[in-house]
Amino acid sequence: QSVLTQPPSASGTPGQRVTISCSGSSSNIGSNYVYWYQQLPGTAPKLLIYRNNQRPSGVPDRFSGSKSGTSASLAISGLRSEDEADYYCAAWDDSLSGLNWVFGGGTKLTVL
Amino acid sequence: QITLKESGPTLVKPTQTLTLTCTFSGFSLSTSGVGVGWIRQPPGKALEWLALIYWDDDKRYSPSLKSRLTITKDTSKNQVVLTMTNMDPVDTATYYCAHEQTDYFDYWGQGTLVTVSS
Numbered sequence: 001q002s003v004l005t006q007p008p009s010a011s012g013t014p015g016q017r018v019t020i021s022c023s024g025s026s027s028n029i030g031s032n033y034v035y036w037y038q039q040l041p042g043t044a045p046k047l048l049i050y051r052n053n054q055r056p057s058g059v060p061d062r063f064s065g066s067k068s069g070t071s072a073s074l075a076i077s078g079l080r081s082e083d084e085a086d087y088y089c090a091a092w093d094d095s096l097s098g099l100n101w102v103f104g105g106g107t108k109l110t111v112l
Numbered sequence: 113q114i115t116l117k118e119s120g121p122t123l124v125k126p127t128q129t130l131t132l133t134c135t136f137s138g139f140s141l142s143t144s145g146v147g148v149g150w151i152r153q154p155p156g157k158a159l160e161w162l163a164l165i166y167w168d169d170d171k172r173y174s175p176s177l178k179s180r181l182t183i184t185k186d187t188s189k190n191q192v193v194l195t196m197t198n199m200d201p202v203d204t205a206t207y208y209c210a211h212e213q214t215d216y217f218d219y220w221g222q223g224t225l226v227t228v229s230s
Binding site: 033051056097098 | 173216
Protein backbone atom coordinates (compact mmCIF):
# COMPACT_ATOMS: atom_id res chain seq x y z
CA GLN A 1 0.00 0.00 0.00
CA SER A 2 1.43 3.35 -1.09
CA VAL A 3 2.14 6.16 1.38
CA LEU A 4 0.49 8.72 -0.91
CA THR A 5 -3.12 8.08 -1.93
CA GLN A 6 -4.36 8.59 -5.48
CA PRO A 7 -7.60 7.53 -7.15
CA PRO A 8 -6.91 4.39 -9.21
CA SER A 9 -8.59 5.81 -12.31
CA ALA A 10 -9.76 9.01 -13.97
CA SER A 11 -11.27 9.76 -17.32
CA GLY A 12 -12.31 12.58 -19.60
CA THR A 13 -13.16 13.41 -23.16
CA PRO A 14 -10.92 15.34 -25.53
CA GLY A 15 -10.82 19.01 -24.68
CA GLN A 16 -12.01 18.51 -21.11
CA ARG A 17 -10.18 19.45 -17.95
CA VAL A 18 -9.41 16.65 -15.51
CA THR A 19 -7.80 16.69 -12.10
CA ILE A 20 -5.98 13.94 -10.24
CA SER A 21 -5.63 14.16 -6.49
CA CYS A 22 -2.83 13.00 -4.22
CA SER A 23 -3.32 12.80 -0.47
CA GLY A 24 -0.55 12.48 2.07
CA SER A 25 0.32 13.57 5.58
CA SER A 26 2.20 16.20 7.53
CA SER A 27 5.45 14.25 7.17
CA ASN A 28 5.43 14.29 3.38
CA ILE A 29 3.13 16.57 1.37
CA GLY A 30 2.43 18.75 4.38
CA SER A 31 6.08 19.73 4.75
CA ASN A 32 7.75 19.01 1.42
CA TYR A 33 7.35 19.61 -2.29
CA VAL A 34 5.18 17.42 -4.52
CA TYR A 35 6.28 16.01 -7.87
CA TRP A 36 4.26 14.44 -10.67
CA TYR A 37 5.32 11.83 -13.22
CA GLN A 38 3.64 10.64 -16.39
CA GLN A 39 4.17 7.07 -17.52
CA LEU A 40 3.04 6.18 -21.01
CA PRO A 41 2.42 2.47 -21.66
CA GLY A 42 5.64 0.49 -21.78
CA THR A 43 7.90 3.45 -21.05
CA ALA A 44 9.82 4.91 -18.12
CA PRO A 45 8.22 7.65 -16.00
CA LYS A 46 8.71 11.21 -17.19
CA LEU A 47 8.89 14.24 -14.89
CA LEU A 48 5.80 16.37 -15.43
CA ILE A 49 5.73 18.77 -12.45
CA TYR A 50 8.40 19.52 -9.84
CA ARG A 51 8.30 21.55 -6.63
CA ASN A 52 4.47 21.60 -6.53
CA ASN A 53 3.82 23.62 -9.66
CA GLN A 54 6.95 23.97 -11.81
CA ARG A 55 7.03 22.53 -15.32
CA PRO A 56 10.27 21.26 -16.87
CA SER A 57 11.03 22.69 -20.27
CA GLY A 58 9.06 20.89 -22.95
CA VAL A 59 6.06 20.07 -20.77
CA PRO A 60 2.96 21.83 -22.17
CA ASP A 61 1.25 24.44 -20.00
CA ARG A 62 -1.88 22.29 -20.20
CA PHE A 63 -0.37 20.50 -17.22
CA SER A 64 -0.41 22.28 -13.88
CA GLY A 65 0.16 21.31 -10.27
CA SER A 66 -1.03 22.69 -6.97
CA LYS A 67 -0.73 21.89 -3.28
CA SER A 68 -2.78 22.71 -0.23
CA GLY A 69 -2.00 21.36 3.21
CA THR A 70 -1.44 17.63 2.96
CA SER A 71 -2.98 17.23 -0.49
CA ALA A 72 -1.94 18.02 -4.02
CA SER A 73 -3.54 17.99 -7.43
CA LEU A 74 -2.51 17.63 -11.03
CA ALA A 75 -4.74 19.35 -13.57
CA ILE A 76 -4.75 18.62 -17.27
CA SER A 77 -6.67 21.04 -19.45
CA GLY A 78 -7.54 20.61 -23.12
CA LEU A 79 -7.31 16.83 -22.73
CA ARG A 80 -5.73 15.01 -25.68
CA SER A 81 -5.63 11.35 -26.61
CA GLU A 82 -1.87 11.26 -26.04
CA ASP A 83 -2.43 12.17 -22.39
CA GLU A 84 -3.74 8.65 -21.77
CA ALA A 85 -1.19 7.31 -19.30
CA ASP A 86 -0.52 6.49 -15.67
CA TYR A 87 0.20 9.45 -13.41
CA TYR A 88 2.14 9.24 -10.15
CA CYS A 89 2.64 11.79 -7.41
CA ALA A 90 5.77 11.70 -5.26
CA ALA A 91 7.21 13.55 -2.29
CA TRP A 92 9.98 13.44 0.25
CA ASP A 93 8.89 11.97 3.57
CA ASP A 94 10.41 12.99 6.90
CA SER A 95 10.51 9.74 8.83
CA LEU A 96 12.43 8.61 11.90
CA SER A 97 14.98 7.08 9.53
CA GLY A 98 15.47 10.38 7.72
CA LEU A 99 14.29 11.77 4.41
CA ASN A 100 12.91 9.14 2.03
CA TRP A 101 11.06 9.23 -1.26
CA VAL A 102 7.44 8.06 -1.31
CA PHE A 103 5.18 7.56 -4.32
CA GLY A 104 1.44 7.41 -4.83
CA GLY A 105 -0.30 4.30 -6.09
CA GLY A 106 -0.81 5.84 -9.51
CA THR A 107 -3.86 6.98 -11.45
CA LYS A 108 -4.71 5.52 -14.83
CA LEU A 109 -6.11 8.27 -17.04
CA THR A 110 -8.39 7.20 -19.86
CA VAL A 111 -9.31 9.56 -22.67
CA LEU A 112 -12.76 8.53 -23.83
CA GLN B 113 22.49 15.08 -22.80
CA ILE B 114 21.88 12.92 -19.75
CA THR B 115 21.30 9.22 -20.28
CA LEU B 116 21.14 6.26 -17.90
CA LYS B 117 20.97 2.56 -18.61
CA GLU B 118 20.34 -0.34 -16.25
CA SER B 119 22.02 -3.71 -16.67
CA GLY B 120 22.00 -6.99 -14.83
CA PRO B 121 20.43 -10.43 -14.83
CA THR B 122 16.93 -10.87 -16.17
CA LEU B 123 16.31 -13.97 -14.05
CA VAL B 124 17.40 -14.73 -10.50
CA LYS B 125 16.48 -17.59 -8.20
CA PRO B 126 14.81 -17.13 -4.82
CA THR B 127 17.30 -16.41 -1.99
CA GLN B 128 19.95 -15.23 -4.47
CA THR B 129 21.48 -11.75 -4.43
CA LEU B 130 20.62 -9.36 -7.26
CA THR B 131 23.27 -6.97 -8.55
CA LEU B 132 22.21 -4.19 -10.89
CA THR B 133 24.43 -1.61 -12.53
CA CYS B 134 23.38 1.83 -13.71
CA THR B 135 25.75 3.28 -16.29
CA PHE B 136 25.24 6.94 -17.04
CA SER B 137 26.56 9.76 -19.18
CA GLY B 138 26.05 13.49 -19.48
CA PHE B 139 26.75 14.28 -15.82
CA SER B 140 29.24 13.55 -13.09
CA LEU B 141 28.39 12.00 -9.75
CA SER B 142 31.07 14.18 -8.21
CA THR B 143 29.08 17.36 -8.92
CA SER B 144 27.49 18.96 -5.89
CA GLY B 145 23.77 18.26 -5.53
CA VAL B 146 23.67 15.32 -7.93
CA GLY B 147 22.38 11.89 -7.00
CA VAL B 148 21.39 8.60 -8.63
CA GLY B 149 18.48 6.58 -7.34
CA TRP B 150 16.80 3.25 -7.92
CA ILE B 151 13.06 2.79 -8.26
CA ARG B 152 11.20 -0.41 -9.10
CA GLN B 153 7.78 -1.26 -10.48
CA PRO B 154 6.22 -4.73 -10.23
CA PRO B 155 4.17 -5.66 -13.31
CA GLY B 156 0.94 -3.67 -13.33
CA LYS B 157 1.73 -2.00 -10.01
CA ALA B 158 2.99 1.30 -8.64
CA LEU B 159 6.46 2.78 -8.44
CA GLU B 160 8.48 2.04 -5.31
CA TRP B 161 11.62 3.96 -4.36
CA LEU B 162 14.53 1.77 -3.24
CA ALA B 163 17.74 3.71 -2.69
CA LEU B 164 19.66 6.86 -3.50
CA ILE B 165 23.32 7.87 -3.47
CA TYR B 166 24.66 11.41 -3.65
CA TRP B 167 27.83 13.04 -4.96
CA ASP B 168 29.22 13.17 -1.41
CA ASP B 169 28.50 9.43 -0.85
CA ASP B 170 25.47 10.17 1.32
CA LYS B 171 23.18 7.13 0.98
CA ARG B 172 19.45 6.78 1.59
CA TYR B 173 17.44 3.56 1.67
CA SER B 174 13.77 2.64 1.72
CA PRO B 175 13.05 1.87 5.40
CA SER B 176 11.13 -1.28 4.48
CA LEU B 177 14.00 -2.71 2.40
CA LYS B 178 17.02 -1.20 4.09
CA SER B 179 18.32 -4.47 5.52
CA ARG B 180 18.52 -6.01 2.03
CA LEU B 181 19.93 -3.12 -0.01
CA THR B 182 23.37 -1.71 -0.65
CA ILE B 183 24.09 1.15 -3.06
CA THR B 184 27.57 2.16 -4.16
CA LYS B 185 29.09 4.41 -6.80
CA ASP B 186 32.16 4.34 -9.01
CA THR B 187 32.64 7.92 -10.12
CA SER B 188 35.49 7.08 -12.48
CA LYS B 189 33.33 4.58 -14.36
CA ASN B 190 30.13 6.65 -14.19
CA GLN B 191 28.33 3.75 -12.56
CA VAL B 192 26.07 3.13 -9.60
CA VAL B 193 25.53 -0.41 -8.33
CA LEU B 194 22.56 -1.69 -6.33
CA THR B 195 22.61 -5.03 -4.59
CA MET B 196 19.52 -6.65 -3.10
CA THR B 197 19.89 -9.78 -1.02
CA ASN B 198 17.54 -12.69 -0.43
CA MET B 199 15.45 -12.19 -3.56
CA ASP B 200 11.86 -13.42 -3.53
CA PRO B 201 9.24 -13.78 -6.29
CA VAL B 202 7.53 -10.61 -4.96
CA ASP B 203 10.68 -8.73 -6.00
CA THR B 204 9.88 -9.40 -9.65
CA ALA B 205 9.75 -5.94 -11.19
CA THR B 206 11.18 -3.49 -13.67
CA TYR B 207 14.07 -1.74 -11.97
CA TYR B 208 14.84 1.84 -12.98
CA CYS B 209 17.76 4.08 -12.16
CA ALA B 210 17.29 7.83 -12.31
CA HIS B 211 19.30 11.05 -12.06
CA GLU B 212 18.35 13.26 -9.16
CA GLN B 213 18.90 16.98 -9.53
CA THR B 214 18.93 18.43 -6.00
CA ASP B 215 15.48 17.19 -5.03
CA TYR B 216 13.77 15.39 -7.91
CA PHE B 217 14.33 12.64 -10.46
CA ASP B 218 14.48 14.31 -13.83
CA TYR B 219 16.04 11.68 -16.07
CA TRP B 220 15.25 7.97 -15.98
CA GLY B 221 16.75 4.90 -17.58
CA GLN B 222 14.65 2.62 -19.74
CA GLY B 223 14.38 0.06 -16.96
CA THR B 224 15.30 -3.60 -16.76
CA LEU B 225 12.86 -6.40 -15.95
CA VAL B 226 14.07 -8.80 -13.29
CA THR B 227 12.13 -12.01 -12.73
CA VAL B 228 12.57 -14.02 -9.56
CA SER B 229 11.75 -17.67 -10.13
CA SER B 230 13.22 -21.07 -9.47
